[in-house]
Amino acid sequence: xxxxxxxxxxxxxTVSIVAGPLVGPVLRRVVGMLAARADLPLDxxxxxxxxxxxxxxxxxxxxxxxxxxxxxEPGARSLSLRVGPLRKGGGEALIVDAAVPGVGNVxxxxxxxxxxxxxxxxxxxxxxxAYAATTA
Numbered sequence: 001x002x003x004x005x006x007x008x009x010x011x012x013x014t015v016s017i018v019a020g021p022l023v024g025p026v027l028r029r030v031v032g033m034l035a036a037r038a039d040l041p042l043d044x045x046x047x048x049x050x051x052x053x054x055x056x057x058x059x060x061x062x063x064x065x066x067x068x069x070x071x072x073e074p075g076a077r078s079l080s081l082r083v084g085p086l087r088k089g090g091g092e093a094l095i096v097d098a099a100v101p102g103v104g105n106v107x108x109x110x111x112x113x114x115x116x117x118x119x120x121x122x123x124x125x126x127x128x129x130a131y132a133a134t135t136a
Contacts, residue, residue: 012071012072013030013034013071013072014070014071015069015070015072017069018066019068020060023068027052027053028049028053030072031049031052032045032048035129038075038077038078039076040130047110048129051106051127054098055081056068058097059086061097062087062090063087064122065085077130078128080127081125081126081127082125083125083127085123085124086124086125087122088122088123089123091117094125112129
């Protein structure tokens with residue numbers, strides 16, 4: 001795991017986990033910690049951990065190598081994840097694989113922003129979860 005500065009002042013964190021049984025527990029804990037640090041309320045923190053679980057379960061089938069790499073950037077009441085590099089078509093396939101029978105596509109339902117980009121020799125899935133307080 002490594003950290004570096006980013007524009008918002010919060011350090012970015014990158015985890016690189018060998019595809020296997022530790023992807024879920026490691027990613028779940030890192031996402032939970034960073035979602036809390038980003039001051040997400042409990043329901044959005046739970047959403048972030050659920051998205052991390054889905055990514056951990058589905059990403060190993062779509063990574064370009066033998067590791068699942070996730071860059072995480074906490075912001076002001078938001079958390080962004082960048083998963084990859086993924087094999088060609090892996091970003092969209094990962095989104096499709098996130099569908100749960102009877103529930104639908106959980107990542108699409110929970111993410112405030114969801115996109116796939118081709119960069120740095122591979123594809124990357126970008127997921128952003130945020131909380132905007134509503135005013136009555």
